[in-house]
Amino acid sequence: NEIERDKRHYLTKLKNSRTQKLRNSKTQKLKKTMRNREEIKNRKEYAMLQTVAKYMDRYHIDGIIGLVPYVGDYFSAVALIPFVYVTLFVIKSVPLTLAVINNCLRDILIGMIPFMIGNIIDFFHKSNLQSMNMIIGYVEGDKETIKAVKRSALLSVIIMVILITL
Numbered sequence: 001n002e003i004e005r006d007k008r009h010y011l012t013k014l015k016n017s018r019t020q021k022l023r024n025s026k027t028q029k030l031k032k033t034m035r036n037r038e039e040i041k042n043r044k045e046y047a048m049l050q051t052v053a054k055y056m057d058r059y060h061i062d063g064i065i066g067l068v069p070y071v072g073d074y075f076s077a078v079a080l081i082p083f084v085y086v087t088l089f090v091i092k093s094v095p096l097t098l099a100v101i102n103n104c105l106r107d108i109l110i111g112m113i114p115f116m117i118g119n120i121i122d123f124f125h126k127s128n129l130q131s132m133n134m135i136i137g138y139v140e141g142d143k144e145t146i147k148a149v150k151r152s153a154l155l156s157v158i159i160m161v162i163l164i165t166l
Contacts, residue, residue, distance in 0.1 A: 037139050045086050052082055053132040063123035066111045072119075073108050076127075080104040083131050095153035096138050100131045102156040 040046055056062040056079055066072030080101065087097040107127035111118045134152075137145025 037141070040090060040139050043090060045082065045090055048082055049086055049132055049135065052079055053128040056128040057126040058129070060123055062107070062128065063119065066119050066122045072122075073111055076104065076108050076111065079128060083128075083135070087135060091135070091139060093138065093149075096134065096149050098156040099134055099149045099152035102152050102159075103127050103131050103134070 062072075062076060062079070065075045083100045083104070084097055087093055087100050104127055107122065107125055110125055111122045113121065134145060134149055138149055
């Protein structure tokens with residue numbers, strides 16, 4: 001009986017020790033994640049993305065420049081570069097990068113719809129703000145945003161595979 005009691009005591013102590021280590025590990029990971037989020041938000045590249053998104057979409061620069069044939073599409077593609085840089089090298093997320101590229105390519109394709117229809121739609125599409133919202137949600141750990149990013153990244157990969165095989 002005494003051996004059984006000691007054995008139970010030892011197992012309980014071991015279990016509590018493992019549970020405490022697991023809690024400490026989760027707490028440390030959470031603190032590290034929060035530090036990383038704050039570091040990302042405080043970087044000048046992150047602030048630049050917010051500025052690009054604001055001017056391109058809120059002030060409709062993307063739509064206005066889109067009225068100039070070919071130039072608007074190139075300008076939209078160039079505006080993608082800071083988003084790709086931040087998602088790939090600062091946040092270090094390939095799925096997020098693919099989702100942002102997917103979003104920008106949709107914007108370019110919409111702008112290519114003929115007879116000014118694409119340009120009109122482009123005024124309301126706001127792909128840069130959508131990309132910025134994806135980045136913010138991803139950095140903040142929003143589960144819905146992360147799920148949407150993964151879906152968009154998967155769709156991007158499927159489209160690339162289809163286009164490569166054609």
